[in-house]
Structure formats: structure tokens, C-alpha cells
Amino acid sequence: MRWLVLLVCACGHSGGSSDAACQPSILFLDRAGGDYDRGSFDSAALNRSVLLDGPRTLPPWPRDDAEWTTMVGCIRDGLTSLPIEVTETDPGATPHVEIVFTTVYWGDPAINMVVPASCNPGHQLEFVFSDALPPTYSRPCQMALIGYAEMTANLSPGDDCKDILNLGMDCAPVRAFLDETSSCVDTSNQPIPCRCGGTTQNIYQALAAAHPAC
Numbered sequence: 001m002r003w004l005v006l007l008v009c010a011c012g013h014s015g016g017s018s019d020a021a022c023q024p025s026i027l028f029l030d031r032a033g034g035d036y037d038r039g040s041f042d043s044a045a046l047n048r049s050v051l052l053d054g055p056r057t058l059p060p061w062p063r064d065d066a067e068w069t070t071m072v073g074c075i076r077d078g079l080t081s082l083p084i085e086v087t088e089t090d091p092g093a094t095p096h097v098e099i100v101f102t103t104v105y106w107g108d109p110a111i112n113m114v115v116p117a118s119c120n121p122g123h124q125l126e127f128v129f130s131d132a133l134p135p136t137y138s139r140p141c142q143m144a145l146i147g148y149a150e151m152t153a154n155l156s157p158g159d160d161c162k163d164i165l166n167l168g169m170d171c172a173p174v175r176a177f178l179d180e181t182s183s184c185v186d187t188s189n190q191p192i193p194c195r196c197g198g199t200t201q202n203i204y205q206a207l208a209a210a211h212p213a214c
Contacts, residue, residue, distance in 0.1 A: 026096035061101035074141035158182035
């Protein structure tokens with residue numbers, strides 16, 4: 001079974017500078033929702049996103065504490081080989097990437113996750129929607145990791161079911177970001193060009209390059 005994912009083409013630029021290139025990467029997992037607005041570029045500190053269509057108050061993630069805790073552990077495990085600090089506390093003005101876990105996408109209730117689709121660097125906000133996902137921790141975890149990899153390393157879904165970025169559901173018992181070449185595919189697992197050119201990618205190497213160890 002496959003699930004809908006939306007990458008919105010948003011061609012804004014980052015408000016950051018190259019000085020942040022070797023700062024420890026921080027990922028904030030936000031379950032509280034809050035007030036967000038459209039911006040010409042992403043700012044997790046200011047709750048501004050190129051994905052928004054205007055000011056919106058997003059509801060909190062509606063699922064219980066036990067599922068949330070398990071999902072956070074799953075996300076940490078997925079990123080454990082990379083120099084990324086995963087936090088549930090808002091870093092404020094400290095540069096960070098944010099995944100907002102809320103209820104339903106304002107554009108289409110069938111969409112379960114949305115990230116910018118452009119090949120520009122500097123995007124900082126991803127949104128994951130409970131209403132379009134099964135009532136378990138595993139699929140929201142996978143969609144969060146897929147969006148994070150796509151947003152921070154300009155990756156595309158891949159054809160290898162053992163990789164986290166493959167959109168297939170329950171087709172492999174264990175998944176990871178694989179350090180091997182894979183083909184870029186669409187939501188039907190058919191070959192397509194990768195979002196930043198070419199037809200193949202090494203998902204782990206792209207993530208490692210986007211998150212350098214200092």
C-alpha cells in the first residue's frame with residue numbers, strides 16, 4: 001500500500017549564512033501546533049514557511065503520549081548515524097529545522113506530509129498530518145524522516161524498499177538510510193528524474209554531506 005506525499009515547489013531563499021554550515025544540526029519535533037504564516041523564505045525561529053497560504057493556527061498532534069514517545073524514539077533511531085540533535089523543546093532563535101505534527105493539510109485532507117519541492121537550500125519546516133496516516137507510530141515516523149531527508153539533502157523517494165525513502169508500506173522489516181546507489185521513483189515506484197537532476201542518488205552520502213560533523 002502507498003500513501004500520498006506532497007512536495008510543494010517553493011523557490012524562496014534561506015535567511016541563513018554559510019557560517020552555519022558546520023554548526024551542530026538541530027531538529028525540533030513540534031507536537032503542540034501553533035501560529036504559522038507564509039514567508040518568502042523559511043524561518044523555523046519565526047514560524048514562517050513558504051508552504052503556507054497565509055496565517056494559520058495549526059492544531060496540536062492529536063495522538064496520545066505513549067505513541068508520541070515511541071515515534072520520537074523511532075525518529076532518533078533513524079537519524080542516529082548522523083550528527084543531528086533531536087529535541088522536543090523549541091530552540092527559539094537558534095538555527096534549526098522543525099517538523100510540525102498536526103491534524104490535516106489545509107490544501108487536501110488526503111495528503112500526509114508536505115515539504116518544499118524546490119532544489120534550493122535553506123528550507124526549515126516540514127508538516128506531518130495525522131488524519132491521513134494510520135493510527136500507529138511507524139508510518140508517521142517514516143513520513144517525518146522522508147520529509148526531513150528530502151528537505152535538508154534535496155533527496156527524492158528511492159526504489160529500494162530497505163531504504164527509509166522508499167514509499168512502500170510494510171515491504172521490509174528493517175529500514176535505514178542506505179549507503180548505496182538507488183534510482184529515484186514516483187509514488188508508484190516508477191523511475192523518474194531526481195529532484196535536483198540525474199536519475200540516481202546515494203541517500204546516506206547526501207545526508208552526510210548536508211550534516212557535516214564538526
